Amino acid sequence: MDKFADMALFVSIVKNQGLAAAGRELGLSPATVTARLQALEDRYGVKLLNRSTRHLSLTDSGAMYHLACLEILDSVRETENLLQTGVKEVRGTLKISAPRDIGKQYISALVSDFAERYPDVTPYLYLNDNLSNLAESGLDIVIRYGELADSSLISRKLASSRRVLCASPGYLAKKGTPITPQDLARHDCLAMVRNNEELKTWHFEDHEKHNTVTVVPKRFSDDGEVIRQWALDGAGIALKSMLDVQEDIKQQRLMTVLNGYMKNFNASTSAAGADLNVIYMSRQYQPKRIRLFLDFLIERFELLAEK
Structure with a gap:
């Protein structure tokens, strides 16, 4: 045996x-x-x-x-x-999943830097916006927005964020700026599909008053990067993470609307509900390559926060 x-x-x-x-x-x-x-x-x-x-x-x-x-x-x-x-080498595979927007803007370059530092580690970077069963997926590390539901996993915050409604200046000049969440009914909205679920019920919190609005989207995608690009193209209003669009807002390619509300895809009103987290299996022992990458990841995001 x-x-x-x-x-x-x-x-x-x-x-x-x-x-x-x-x-x-x-x-x-x-x-x-x-x-x-x-x-x-x-x-x-x-x-x-x-x-x-x-x-x-x-x-x-x-x-x-x-x-x-x-x-x-x-x-x-x-x-x-x-x-x-005689040396405890850092080698083996490292399987990482991240949302497409944040993955292309930040994580891919970070993975490249880590691979240069540890050339015997072979990284796999999977970019998707769906949630996976970590135990069955074969992934080592998952980077996702929002709070952790599975108590058997460990979640560490990489960066604080929040949801924002955003649209191009051209779209707002043509269609007008919504003043209340209910005004979204007359706007072209761009909605995510996650695990075959259409995320078209948007939640707003304002001074302890909760508003739920079911929008009628003009376009759907399961790819957050596509949603962002549609917003940049003037196709409508998108509900995005601030981390994904902060450079677009800084360069005035996108403008935020309904800024007085806390916004999310679910009814949770926790301020941490839109933070970027790194999620991994709860292990008493963890391969050195995973421990090093987690430290590298957290260190890099701390440097980003200081900029």
């Missing part, structure tokens, strides 16, 4: 989202992978995976076991390298 090999097998199943794909990666037949997974579940008396013909997901026990496997396998690899070279 090789527990270490079983851990590597389980990590491969989760990473490849399938038993057959894991078998191909490890040179094992589908029947062997199925039998070893069944033996693993029998050994501990728990179900580790929910399986259907089209989908595979971790159970609560599976998520706990998967996290432990990642920690142990990383620890073994680092120890083997230390024994062979």
